[in-house]
Amino acid sequence: MKVLLIHSDYLEFEAKQKTKIAEDTDILNGKMDECLTAFMAVEKEDEENPENVIKNTVDEIVKTAENLKVKNIVVYPYAHLSSELSSPKVAKDVLKGIEEYLKERDYNVLRAPFGWYKAFKISCKGHPLSELSRKITADKGEKEGKEIEKEEAKNEEKS
Amino acid sequence: MKVLLIHSDYLEFEAKQKTKIAEDTDILNGKMDECLTAFMAVEKEDEENPENVIKNTVDEIVKTAENLKVKNIVVYPYAHLSSELSSPKVAKDVLKGIEEYLKERDYNVLRAPFGWYKAFKISCKGHPLSELSRKITADKGEKEGKEIEKEEAKNEEKS
Ligand SMILES: [Mg+2]
Numbered sequence: 001m002k003v004l005l006i007h008s009d010y011l012e013f014e015a016k017q018k019t020k021i022a023e024d025t026d027i028l029n030g031k032m033d034e035c036l037t038a039f040m041a042v043e044k045e046d047e048e049n050p051e052n053v054i055k056n057t058v059d060e061i062v063k064t065a066e067n068l069k070v071k072n073i074v075v076y077p078y079a080h081l082s083s084e085l086s087s088p089k090v091a092k093d094v095l096k097g098i099e100e101y102l103k104e105r106d107y108n109v110l111r112a113p114f115g116w117y118k119a120f121k122i123s124c125k126g127h128p129l130s131e132l133s134r135k136i137t138a139d140k141g142e143k144e145g146k147e148i149e150k151e152e153a154k155n156e157e158k159s
Numbered sequence: 160m161k162v163l164l165i166h167s168d169y170l171e172f173e174a175k176q177k178t179k180i181a182e183d184t185d186i187l188n189g190k191m192d193e194c195l196t197a198f199m200a201v202e203k204e205d206e207e208n209p210e211n212v213i214k215n216t217v218d219e220i221v222k223t224a225e226n227l228k229v230k231n232i233v234v235y236p237y238a239h240l241s242s243e244l245s246s247p248k249v250a251k252d253v254l255k256g257i258e259e260y261l262k263e264r265d266y267n268v269l270r271a272p273f274g275w276y277k278a279f280k281i282s283c284k285g286h287p288l289s290e291l292s293r294k295i296t297a298d299k300g301e302k303e304g305k306e307i308e309k310e311e312a313k314n315e316e317k318s
Binding site: 004014016017080083117118119120121122123124125126127128130131133135 | 163173175176239242276277278279280281282283284285286287289290292294
């Protein structure tokens with residue numbers, strides 16, 4: 001699971017067109033203010049233990065949301081974060097699972113539909129903790145590469 | 160080199176805070192309308208032949224810009240696209256090289272500064288060709304993974 005978390009003034013989307021694997025949904029557009037936007041790509045390796053991936057991803061999102069004192073979360077499928085994607089079926093199950101589990105933990109959740117071409121607008125706040133990326137496995141949430149050192153280098157190089 | 164290309168109604172940024180590797184610049188904010196936004200991460204392997212990476216990346220950007228009939232391009236450093244980043248020095252040289260080479264090919268270019276925490280706003284148009292990701296090497300521009308089949312799967316799964 002690859003996740004890109006963006007502390008956002010707002011995230012707004014509008015589903016424009018179905019792909020062959022589009023989920024059936026009535027939620028074709030939506031907007032959330034003062035939110036943590038979680039762009040996510042469910043990966044092939046996540047198929048082995050989707051339940052753990054859901055749990056560990058939610059733990060990572062919640063940790064960041066608590067740091068930022070944010071109660072609004074956008075779950076946004078974003079295949080471009082990985083070149084080793086899971087099957088569409090697993091991806092949909094995992095994304096829906098994350099939505100449900102976040103709601104159980106009392107977050108307001110807006111989930112953008114899977115498998116649609118969508119227009120979107122986002123405003124990233126730009127403070128040092130407003131953009132974070134994570135690789136998450138069934139074993140545990142872990143930072144990309146060599147934990148802390150890598151994360152620091154990334155923060156320094158980030159745009 | 161990882162590139163995420165977004166056909167955008169606009170891209171706007173404001174540099175908020177330096178990191179230790181920030182480039183010196185007077186361009187601390189900017190906005191471009193009706194543009195192709197190129198989010199980019201220069202990678203370790205690009206250090207071997209930066210000149211070719213610059214050339215191949217520009218070729219990929221230009222191909223997409225021509226398809227979309229866009230003359231405005233935003234070059235935006237985005238470390239979160241890779242976990243194998245190049246040195247900051249090479250990254251800055253490559254990004255500046257891409258800017259110069261695009262200008263030589265008569266594109267209007269806005270380059271966001273490297274190594275700063277930045278706020279940004281973007282609006283993605285949402286049509287089927289409005290979001291594309293590429294892995295580019297010194298040898299040639301290539302699509303992620305298994306070329307065409309992979310790209311089609313990606314378009315179908317994309318959000
Ligand atoms: Mg428009």
